[in-house]
Amino acid sequence: MKIIVLVKEVPDTYGDRKLNLETGLADREASEIVIDEIGERALELALTYADANAGTEVAILSLAPEGATATIRKGLAMGAGSATHVCDEALRGADLGLTAETLAAALRRVEFDLVITGNVSTDGSGGMIPAMLAELLDVPLATGLSSVEISDGAVSGTRPVESGVQKVSANLPAVISITEALPGPRFPNFKGIMAAKKKPLEMLTLADLGITADNPDAARSIMLTVAEKPPRAAGVKIIDEGDAGEKLAAFLIENRLA
Amino acid sequence: MTEFPRDAILVVVETGPSGELEKAAPGLLGAAAAVGTPIALVLASPGTGSAAAEEAAALGAARVLIAETSDPSALGVPSVDALAAAAEQVQPDAILISHSLNGRDVAGRYAARSRAAISADAIGVSRDDEGVVAHHSIYGGAYNVTSTSTFGAPVITVRQGSIEARATAQPPASETLAVTPSEKPAARIDSFEEAVAATSRPELRGAAKVVAGGRGLGSEEQFALVGQLADTLGAAVGASRAAVDAGYIPQSQQVGQTGVSVSSQLYIALGISGAIQHRAGMQTAKTIVAVNKDSDAPIFEIADFGVVGDVFKVVPQLISALEARKK
Numbered sequence: 250m251k252i253i254v255l256v257k258e259v260p261d262t263y264g265d266r267k268l269n270l271e272t273g274l275a276d277r278e279a280s281e282i283v284i285d286e287i288g289e290r291a292l293e294l295a296l297t298y299a300d301a302n303a304g305t306e307v308a309i310l311s312l313a314p315e316g317a318t319a320t321i322r323k324g325l326a327m328g329a330g331s332a333t334h335v336c337d338e339a340l341r342g343a344d345l346g347l348t349a350e351t352l353a354a355a356l357r358r359v360e361f362d363l364v365i366t367g368n369v370s371t372d373g374s375g376g377m378i379p380a381m382l383a384e385l386l387d388v389p390l391a392t393g394l395s396s397v398e399i400s401d402g403a404v405s406g407t408r409p410v411e412s413g414v415q416k417v418s419a420n421l422p423a424v425i426s427i428t429e430a431l432p433g434p435r436f437p438n439f440k441g442i443m444a445a446k447k448k449p450l451e452m453l454t455l456a457d458l459g460i461t462a463d464n465p466d467a468a469r470s471i472m473l474t475v476a477e478k479p480p481r482a483a484g485v486k487i488i489d490e491g492d493a494g495e496k497l498a499a500f501l502i503e504n505r506l507a
Numbered sequence: 508m509t510e511f512p513r514d515a516i517l518v519v520v521e522t523g524p525s526g527e528l529e530k531a532a533p534g535l536l537g538a539a540a541a542v543g544t545p546i547a548l549v550l551a552s553p554g555t556g557s558a559a560a561e562e563a564a565a566l567g568a569a570r571v572l573i574a575e576t577s578d579p580s581a582l583g584v585p586s587v588d589a590l591a592a593a594a595e596q597v598q599p600d601a602i603l604i605s606h607s608l609n610g611r612d613v614a615g616r617y618a619a620r621s622r623a624a625i626s627a628d629a630i631g632v633s634r635d636d637e638g639v640v641a642h643h644s645i646y647g648g649a650y651n652v653t654s655t656s657t658f659g660a661p662v663i664t665v666r667q668g669s670i671e672a673r674a675t676a677q678p679p680a681s682e683t684l685a686v687t688p689s690e691k692p693a694a695r696i697d698s699f700e701e702a703v704a705a706t707s708r709p710e711l712r713g714a715a716k717v718v719a720g721g722r723g724l725g726s727e728e729q730f731a732l733v734g735q736l737a738d739t740l741g742a743a744v745g746a747s748r749a750a751v752d753a754g755y756i757p758q759s760q761q762v763g764q765t766g767v768s769v770s771s772q773l774y775i776a777l778g779i780s781g782a783i784q785h786r787a788g789m790q791t792a793k794t795i796v797a798v799n800k801d802s803d804a805p806i807f808e809i810a811d812f813g814v815v816g817d818v819f820k821v822v823p824q825l826i827s828a829l830e831a832r833k834k
Contacts, residue, residue, distance in 0.1 A: 262764040262784045266646045273652065286765070345625045346618060368608075371764050372646075375627040376606075377664075380583070380615030384691070390583060390616070391694040393608040405697070409759075410608055411530065412523040413701040417582055419694035429765055430758060468659040470624040473640060476651045481790060481809040488802070489816025494824025497796065498832070500812050506716070506773045506794060507740060507829050 250401070251306045252295040253356060254329065255366040255378070256288035258313045258320050262371045273472040274342050275372065277314070284320045287367025289327070289434035291427055295365055296328045296435070298399045306330055310355055312340060312348060318450070325445035326437030332448070337455040339462035344470040345373075347462060349381035354458040356386060363404060364424040368393050379426040389419035395430035512569070514543035516639070517599035517660075519550065519590055520563060521609060524701050526555030528562050530713070531605035534670030536567040539603050541672055542634040547571045548593040548684070550586045550613075552579055560681035567674020571681035572596070577688075583609070584693035585686070587616040592686045594621070599660050601632070601639035606664035614664050620689075624656035630669040639663070647764060647787025668713025669770065708734075711743040711760055716773040717792070719745035719762055721785075722753060723778020723799060723818060730755040732822055733777055739829050745769065745789075747779045763788035777818045781806025798822065 260266040260280035267279035292309070299305035309324045309332040311317060321332045335355055340347070356364060364386075369376035376392075383390030394406035394417075404425055405418035419425075437445070455462060485500075487493055501507035516539035520532040528549070539545035547568035549559045556573035563571045574589035590613055594602060602617075604610040606628050618625045626641030633640050633653075641663045643652045655661055711717065718740065720733035730750065737744045745762040746755065762769055764787040774792035779785060781797070781804055789795070790809055797810035798818050807813040814821055 262787065264783065266649065268645065268650050268652075345615070345627065346622065349615075349619055373627065375625070376608075376611045377615030377618070377625060377627060380612040381619035384587070384616040384619040387691060389692045389694040390612065392612055408608075413699055415582075415696050416698045417694050417696050419582075420692075423694065467622040468624040468661075469657045470626055470654050470661065471657055473653040473655060474651075478649060478651060481795075483808050484811035484813070486802075486807055486810070486813035486815065489814055489821055491820075492824075493798075493814045493816050494821045494826075495828045497798075497812065497814055497821065497825050498828035500796075501740075501773070501829070502832065504794060507832070 250362050252363045252365060253308050253310050253361045254292045254295050256309055256311050256324055257285045257370050258282050258317045259285040259370060259372040268475055270475055273475040284323060285367060285370050290431045291365040291367050292324055292327055293434045294397055294427060294431055312351055322445050325448045326441040327435055328441060332450045333453060335453045339455055345375050345377055346467055346469060349378055349385060351458060351460050353382050353385035354460050355453060362421045366426045368426045368428050379424050383424040389423045391417045391419050392426045393428055394425055395428045511546060511597045512544040515546045515597050515599040516543040517548060517593060517597050517602045518545050519548045519604040521550040522552060522555050522559045526558055528559055531667050533566050533673055535603050535665055536674045537672035538632050538665060538670045540567050540674035542632050542639050543600055544569045545674060546597050549573050550589060551575045561679050564679040565676045567677055569677050572684040573681055574684045574686055580696045581693040582696050583612045584691045586613045588689045589684060589686045590617045592684055601660050602662045604664050606666050610664055614662050618662045623659055623662050626654045626661050626663045629663050629665050648791040708737060709743040711745055711767050714743035714771055716740050716742035717745045717769050717771045718742045718775045719779060720750055720777045721747040721779030722749040724755060727755045736822055736826055739826050747785045776806050779806055780804045
């Protein structure tokens with residue numbers, strides 16, 4: 250069994266995140282850059298399966314700028330066996346279409362059984378890469394799984410949707426995405442961190458993958474404008490002197506909110 | 508077949524377990540009507556298409572294409588095939604789909620198949636000289652961004668509950684869409700359990716009022732206070748991630764970057780410190796009220812009305828003051 254986990258570098262949601270107002274791109278200097286937590290959970294799922302099933306290969310795939318090596322190594326330190334880092338200046342500001350084409354090309358180079366991703370990234374909130382990959386790779390897709398069972402040749406799980414909960418299954422190879430309901434990641438231990446330094450980390454460019462960033466046949470999404478919203482100002486702050494509940498009720502009634 | 512309008516906006520809506528249209532339908536059709544002529548593609552389970560089509564017309568669809576799937580247990584692929592057939596016929600200026608789990612699957616697969624551009628998680632649409640433009644609220648509402656496609660109709664997924672506009676009802680005009688299955692491999696839906704509404708409270712996503720509780724509530728039992736205030740106000744119940752992690756309330760009620768984003772008229776934060784992670788999911792609310800015993804809690808930086816005090820004293824008093832007024 251070969252499992253590929255997609256991980257993505259994002260600005261940490263526990264800090265301030267900024268966009269460059271001239272380029273519209275994420276200001277990578279402004280925030281701490283981390284692996285998106287949902288990607289770590291995806292990796293945890295793969296590693297848990299590998300722990301219980303000898304002969305399982307877990308590999309990381311990430312499309313990220315040059316400096317992302319450190320976060321990818323963290324995934325190796327958690328226990329993934331190898332990693333592929335797709336990095337190319339022409340991918341700067343890539344939209345979902347180009348991102349999906351590039352990742353699909355990287356996945357076509359390996360014989361995978363299962364691709365696991367997070368359901369939605371915290372920066373772009375797109376949540377569509379898994380679907381795009383399934384379409385491009387011609388494999389079944391099961392998204393937004395809140396529990397997952399991997400078996401030989403198949404994957405199944407529960408899929409909460411607006412109106413209820415589905416139980417779904419697919420034959421392998423397949424693409425799945427998972428939700429935050431899955432267990433959080435293990436911490437890399439010292440042995441893992443040391444071992445990660447010797448694990449294979451392959452770097453690929455668009456040329457290696459035979460992808461052209463400015464393919465005229467594909468429509469691309471472009472940003473037209475970007476503006477920063479003025480920060481919200483604080484209003485009234487009172488200290489409870491025994492009547493704050495009544496004052497708050499008056500505020501709500503006055504503003505027709507009660 | 509008559510021609511479709513030149514300013515057609517193709518709106519993709521699916522039906523729920525009882526054949527009713529998804530909750531996002533009124534907003535999607537409302538957004539479409541503001542930038543063109545809404546044409547609905549109704550993705551229905553067998554036998555529910557015509558009733559759903561009438562519902563779509565009442566919500567503003569000038570014409571409705573009905574696609575009843577022949578294979579209801581195939582996950583997603585029949586919907587994508589239907590969208591591909593509909594887009595081919597309608598030649599729309601834009602395609603609008605809910606940014607729900609199923610909507611994202613359809614949008615992503617269709618865009619990959621047709622090489623269309625995606626504008627994800629839009630909170631509004633407009634039209635300029637060159638076509639339809641999507642409006643986004645990025646990084647938890649810190650930035651406003653607009654996007655569109657380099658050419659062709661953009662596929663725009665619209666954040667649930669973000670559109671207030673509603674379209675004028677149209678006379679029913681529907682037809683069955685002929686769909687050629689793509690035979691793409693699909694996952695199977697083996698079973699489905701409908702959610703039973705365990706509460707009469709409004710749903711968190713899209714609620715006009717939200718009362719949310721945090722770690723400051725102290726325990727699952729004491730978290731009930733949040734529900735009491737919510738019921739007094741007719742509000743939905745939300746929670747911070749800390750309260751969810753502590754097990755006070757299920758994860759489905761989590762407000763924040765990795766939970767539900769709300770833009771309610773009123774947001775009351777009880778015992779929530781207001782980490783950036785949480786604020787990213789609620790700071791676009793119109794009026795924010797916070798009650799917290801820590802006067803340095805960051806939530807006060809964005810609160811319109813802040814109370815430094817004990818939630819277990821302030822909130823019961825608030826509830827009785829509001830109840831007294833009702834009598």
